[in-house]
Amino acid sequence: MSDALLDVRDLVVRYGPATAVDGVSFSLAAGETLALNGPSGCGKSSTALAVLQLRRPSAGEVHFEGRELTSLTERELRPLRPRMQPVFQDPYGSLSPRHRIRDAVAEPLKVQGRWHPADGPARVCGLLDRVGLDPAYGDRLPHELSGGQCQRAGIARALAAGPRLLVLDEPVSSLDPSVRAGVLNLLADLQDDLGLGYLFICHDRTVVRHFADRVIEMRDGRVTSG
Amino acid sequence: MEPEALLSVRELRIAFDGIEAVRGLSFDIRPREVLAVVGESGAGKSLMARALLGMLPRGAATSGTISPDLSAHRGHRISLVPQDALSALSPVHRVGDQLAAAVRSVARVSRKEAKARAVAALDRVGIPDAARRARAYPHEYSGGMRQRAVIAMATVNEPGIVVADEPTTALDEEHRDQVLELLAEQREAVGAALVLVTHDMDAVGGHADRVLVMYAGRLTELGPADQVLARPRAxxxxxxxxxxxxxxxxxxxxxxxxxxxxxxxxxxxxxxxxxxxxxxxxxxxxxxxxxxxxxxxxxxxxxxxxxxxxxxxxxxxxxxxx
Structure with missing residues (x-):
């Protein structure tokens, strides 16, 4: 499929002698949510890291917006990285404890040279507002926020980079059900408005069934259905 | 008629530096029941559970009554299944020895008898070849086996009440159901009541007899689990x-x-x-x-x-x- 946002073919991830991902293929269109579901240790997160090229796969191909990533150098990957952003499970662990929320959200803009003192702060406020956080929270440190608020800040930071694909690795698994519902609604709204593709990794089948357009079941590094 | 209570909590208040986290909580634990305690993070569920066990952090000011007070009989008449099975076991002692020590801390029995009870408890939670595995160290156990060993530890002295504090939070769905079933089965085997503290409402259905819903340190709703789930009133x-x-x-x-x-x-x-x-x-x-x-x-x-x-x-x- 050439019009896919993401096309993964025969992906293999090995850690030493252990094979975590053993020939996984799937594709994902813009505006679509594809879930990877399966028990702990089935290779879901290793697949996510390999898609993001945070862990270079041992074999296989990852096509993203028409470019094959596994053959690119770090330097060649750099301009593509903002277009594929991760959101991780532990909302506190994925934000620096010593950076204020607004600095964490501003970071991708600064790294990409898109930060302008004139409109930067307003853009950060806009992003916080977009994820349902009162911009006043920008002055806080992560530990001063609840888990759900922190996760929203993590999503705002991912959006700041201007992504087309979000790789969501158990983004709601550490949240209370009531808070989880709000974050899932936010993700659904963002997808509707921005046409983002979501690779959604989640071990909870009830969440997956509700949230995903398509589901791939994994076990022992292989796709068992989907 | 109300079934007789195994334990009664009345007007329990728990405060730190004058700030109340549990604010006047009253309920009973009935013999042999599974009582789920649910609510969002910060509702005071875990503090309440710790109070039952006499394990509140230093600096907690409490008022109200918990009767009978079982805190002096922790590990015997009341026991805890903690959230993190890995850190609940000593890494430098054999699993069987840890269970035997738990037996001998409350019962005057020979080492041999304590060991036999430890092996029986491991066998009961489904550790294969329990006599041999009792001589292994926790790092030689898989995660699931450690979880089983911790549940064996909590039930080896046949307590009246087992308190499980978020026992399934870190687990995936499949393992969660296994642990809940094992807890229910062990509760049944030793005739204990189970207090299941969880923020996972999905864990309540099918596993609990009654459910206590807490919010901001208080009781919001308490009733038969099937009725509360089918038609909540709060x-x-x-x-x-x-x-x-x-x-x-x-x-x-x-x-x-x-x-x-x-x-x-x-x-x-x-x-x-x-x-x-x-x-x-x-x-x-x-x-x-x-x-x-x-x-x-x-x-x-x-x-x-x-x-x-x-x-x-x-x-x-x-x-x-x-």
């Missing part, structure tokens, strides 16, 4: 249940509770849930509701009779404007 319970994807109507938006629970020490004059409650009106903003008998359970809500069923639509929020 708006907070209804919101929690509505937000579960399994209960959601098809479509992409889930009902959700707006806002967050109040920080301890900042009680509004009225019901603590009022700022997030779609039904809040009049008295909700001025008087904290007390638990009252309603529809075969206890409900602390001024307006419980106004709660529609199903209540999903009450908690559906419009998408935020882009």
């Amino acid at each position: 708006p907070y319970t209804a919101g929690l249940l509505a937000s579960l994807p399994r209960n959601a109507a098809p479509g992409r938006r889930l009902p959700a509770l707006p806002g967050a629970p109040p920080a301890p020490g900042t009680p509004a004059p009225g019901c603590a849930f009022a700022p997030r409650c779609p039904l809040a009106a009049g008295p909700c903003h001025t008087a904290e509701p007390e638990p009252r008998e309603a529809a075969g359970r206890l409900v602390a809500c001024h307006r419980w009779e106004e709660l529609p069923h199903p209540a999903h639509d009450l908690f559906l929020q419009e998408p935020q404007p882009a």
